[in-house]
Amino acid sequence: METRVRQKKSGEETGEMELNALWHAIAEGENSLGKILEELREFRKKNNEKIADIKQDLNSTNKRIEEAEGRIAEAKEQIQQTGEVLLKLLAQLEAKLTDQEDRIIFIRIYRVPEGGENGSLTIKLIKKLLKDGT
Structure with a gap:
């Protein structure tokens, strides 16, 4: 009977040890989960900051592109107007040359x-x- 009592006591002790180990693991797990949660929050914060920076850079790049497109459109218009003026001048010069050639004596x-x-x-x-x- 003593062996049974000893076994029962040792079984209870083993169960208590297992229970303590389980509580310890749970506590560590909670600490680990808390740490993981904290790291995730920090990661999210850093990502949000980076995304905000990227959005700001993108907005400034879009503004620069719009300005460049406006300047390109103005340059195209000026080139077209210059071409038209040059064609008119060329036509006038050709007319003068033809007139001069007609007046040769x-x-x-x-x-x-x-x-x-x-x-x-x-x-x-x-x-x-x-x-x-x-």
């Missing part, structure tokens, strides 16, 4: 010998004829 100069048409001699003869008037 061909002058015949008599008394220039046939053999004198070799460049510098011809120019000298024409200058002499214009000076002298003869």
Whole structure:
């Protein structure tokens, strides 16, 4: 009977030890869960801060892109206007050139010998004829 009593006592002691270990594990688990919860909250806070920074950067980037698009549109308009002005000027210059070409007067100069048409001699003869008037 003593062995049964001893076994019963040792079984109770073992049960108490197991119960204590279980409570200790639960307490540690609660501490671990509390620690995990705290880390998750800290992680969420950091992520929210980073997301806010990213949103701010994105907003400033969008503003810069909108400004750039506006400047590009203005530049395109100026280029188009410049092209139109250049085309008008070109048309005017072509008209003037055509007018100038239409007004060319061909002058015949008599008394220039046939053999004198070799460049510098011809120019000298024409200058002499214009000076002298003869």
